[in-house]
Amino acid sequence: xxxxxxxxRMCKLYGILQSIGTxxxxxxxxxxxxxxxxxxxxxxxxxxxxxxxxxTRKGYHVSELTATLAEALKFSRPYKACxxxxxxxxxxxxxxxxxxxxxxxxxxxxxxxxNKIERLRTTIAVYHSSDLDHVVKNKGIEIGIIAVPxxxxxxxxxxxxxxxxxxxxxxxxxxxxxPKEIVLYSMDFTSALRFVVSQI
Amino acid sequence: xxxxxxxxRMCKLYGILQSIGTxxxxxxxxxxxxxxxxxxxxxxxxxxxxxxxxxTRKGYHVSELTATLAEALKFSRPYKACxxxxxxxxxxxxxxxxxxxxxxxxxxxxxxxxNKIERLRTTIAVYHSSDLDHVVKNKGIEIGIIAVPxxxxxxxxxxxxxxxxxxxxxxxxxxxxxPKEIVLYSMDFTSALRFVVSQI
DNA sequence: GTTTTGATGTGAAATTATTCACAGAAGAAA
DNA sequence: TTTCTTCTGTGAATAATTTCACATCAAAAC
Numbered sequence: 147x148x149x150x151x152x153x154x155r156m157c158k159l160y161g162i163l164q165s166i167g168t169x170x171x172x173x174x175x176x177x178x179x180x181x182x183x184x185x186x187x188x189x190x191x192x193x194x195x196x197x198x199x200x201x202t203r204k205g206y207h208v209s210e211l212t213a214t215l216a217e218a219l220k221f222s223r224p225y226k227a228c229x230x231x232x233x234x235x236x237x238x239x240x241x242x243x244x245x246x247x248x249x250x251x252x253x254x255x256x257x258x259x260x261n262k263i264e265r266l267r268t269t270i271a272v273y274h275s276s277d278l279d280h281v282v283k284n285k286g287i288e289i290g291i292i293a294v295p296x297x298x299x300x301x302x303x304x305x306x307x308x309x310x311x312x313x314x315x316x317x318x319x320x321x322x323x324x325p326k327e328i329v330l331y332s333m334d335f336t337s338a339l340r341f342v343v344s345q346i
Numbered sequence: 347x348x349x350x351x352x353x354x355r356m357c358k359l360y361g362i363l364q365s366i367g368t369x370x371x372x373x374x375x376x377x378x379x380x381x382x383x384x385x386x387x388x389x390x391x392x393x394x395x396x397x398x399x400x401x402t403r404k405g406y407h408v409s410e411l412t413a414t415l416a417e418a419l420k421f422s423r424p425y426k427a428c429x430x431x432x433x434x435x436x437x438x439x440x441x442x443x444x445x446x447x448x449x450x451x452x453x454x455x456x457x458x459x460x461n462k463i464e465r466l467r468t469t470i471a472v473y474h475s476s477d478l479d480h481v482v483k484n485k486g487i488e489i490g491i492i493a494v495p496x497x498x499x500x501x502x503x504x505x506x507x508x509x510x511x512x513x514x515x516x517x518x519x520x521x522x523x524x525p526k527e528i529v530l531y532s533m534d535f536t537s538a539l540r541f542v543v544s545q546i
Numbered sequence: 547g548t549t550t551t552g553a554t555g556t557g558a559a560a561t562t563a564t565t566c567a568c569a570g571a572a573g574a575a576a
Numbered sequence: 577t578t579t580c581t582t583c584t585g586t587g588a589a590t591a592a593t594t595t596c597a598c599a600t601c602a603a604a605a606c
Contacts, residue, residue, distance in 0.1 A: 148544075151563065157540035161519055174583065183521040186583095187565055194585060202571045203583045219544040227539070234438035241434070242535060250539060289542060313542040315535075319361055321383040329545040331538055335442060335515075338531055339427070339450060340357035342489060342513040344348075344419040345529040351593065374553065386553095387595055394555060402601045403553045550605070556598095564591070575580075 148218065152192045156215055158182060159192070163212045164248070174205030221249050226287045230278065230302050231294030232257040232266060235317060239293060240268055253285055258298075278302070282309035292316040348418065352392045356415055358382060359392070363412045364448070374405030421449050426487045430478065430502050431494030432457040432466060435517060439493060440468055453485055458498075478502070482509035492516040 148156070162181045166173060175186040175193070182189065193206065198214045200206045216222055227245075229236050232255050239245070240255055257263055258275040266272055273281050281287070290306035292299055292314060299318035306314060313329035316322055319337065324330050348356065362381045366373060375386040375393070382389065393406065398414045400406045416422055427445075429436050432455050439445070440455055457463055458475040466472050473481050481487070490506035492499055492514060499518035506514060513529035516522055519537065524530050 149563075153544050154537075154541055157537045157544060158534065160540060161534075161536060162521075176583085181521055183523075185565080188563095190584065191564075191586085200584050201573095203573050203581080205583070219540065220546065221540065221543060225543055234434065234441070238434035238438045239535070245536065245539065249543070288546070289539070291539075312546045315539055315542050319358075321362075321381055323383075329542050331542050331545075333533055333535070333538055334358065334361075335439070335533075336361060336445065337354075337357045338533055339445065339489070339491075339515055340360060340419065340421065341354055342515050342529050342531050343421065343425050343449070344353050344357060345531075346420065346488070346512045349592075376553085385595080388593095390554065391556085391594075400554050401603095403551075403603050405553070548606085551603085552601105553603095554599105554601080557596105559594105559596070561594070562592080564589100566589070567587095569585090571582100571584080573580105573582085576578085 148195055152195055153219065155182065155184070155188070155192055156219060159189075160212070160215050160219060160221070163208060163215065166208055168209075171208060172201065172204040172206065173208050173211075175200070177205070224249055224251050225289055226251050226253045226285060227289035227291060228252065228254040228256065228282065228285075228287045229291045229293060230256045230275065230306070231292065231298075232259075232262060232272065233293065233295075236293035237266065237268075239291060240270055250289075252291075253287060254281055256281075275302075278305050279309045282306065282311060287311060289313045289315065292318055292322075294318065296320045348395055352395055353419065355382065355384070355388070355392055356419060359389075360412070360415050360419060360421070363408060363415065366408055368409075371408060372401065372404040372406065373408050373411075375400070377405070424449055424451050425489055426451050426453045426485060427489035427491060428452065428454040428456065428482065428485075428487045429491045429493060430456045430475065430506070431492065431498075432459075432462060432472065433493065433495075436493035437466065437468075439491060440470055450489075452491075453487060454481055456481075475502075478505050479509045482506065482511060487511060489513045489515065492518055492522075494518065496520045 175189040178189045179186040196214050196218055227250050229239050245252055252270055255270055255272040256275045256278050263272050290311045292302050294302050296318055299320050303322040303324055307324055307328055316332045319334045375389040378389045379386040396414050396418055427450050429439050445452055452470055455470055455472040456475045456478050463472050490511045492502055494502050496518055499520050503522040503524055507524055507528055516532045519534045
């Protein structure tokens, strides 16, 4: 497997390549470095982990690089995901532009508040949390996005794992315990904000 | 300065210590490791960068460790922050529980849509984006949180920097260009989701 | 009082990640 | 054609980070 940091950078690179689209046929490591906020060394080193060749004085073939990256990062097919917790953050994610269309299918939302479920207007099906297990299994959802309050995050994570989810993106500040074969990535706003302060 | 990774972990550690509060007087590296999702080695190594001593067979004195961390991470005073972009994500952040009360003062919100500003119900003052520069300077805001669409993120960042902000937390997927003395931390949901997929 | 146990603290080793340096390739220019 | 220039590719050097191992300590148990 790709080194973790390389993979993380490549996920960002993938987004950048998509935004380049067909606007240019080639892109150099130097140009990519600017768009990525790294150095051209890093770009080339990262790409060297792929089985791909750039062209002298031209750079990399955008569509070829995109396709190779997609394969390396397993984006070759769309993944079904769900969002658990439809508070402000959860609903923000529900219609987050960037999630749409490309690589991910947000196929369900869950909340424990029945009123909230009824009030919500969205094109995505929403369910009560008690249906989590059932719906995840039925729809073959592979990724769970956790946007519930800290108190219920672990419970949700456990249910998601039991229902067959393979990866979890958590916005909760609590450390979730999941089996080691489950991919877990946490984004904690408060920690991030603290980090900014600490680096000032 | 603390190594970057250490600082990042410590920001999380700080939150955990706060949640322990006065529930227990001491906490061991092993216990912290579980709560952090790392190893006790790492915890001890990180703490060893501080000028603090644990107690044999007891662990670290919670309140002492908290205070020392707060100093090392510069949390000794609250920081004024603002949120630019009051779409779903921005408003979610506006009343994000965890930001409240502790270490941060979200003192302003900005949006370029006048109607939205008028409709919003919040205890935090909201302004039109054209007042960004003025308000940031006047209130002495040091941290900017960017939650605007990709297209305007760079412009907002530039304005924030010009207005005297020292740190930026960005939720935009575009790479922002800021002077190197400005602290920049980016959280990109789409990249994160992609990363989860890539690690499955 | 002595032994056992369960902690810390830290130098050293191992691992991982980044940066560098430069050979090689080929488009562009002369 | 020949030279100049600008790009890649990668092994090597460096740097950063994590992991380990174990000396040391003091509370707890006996």
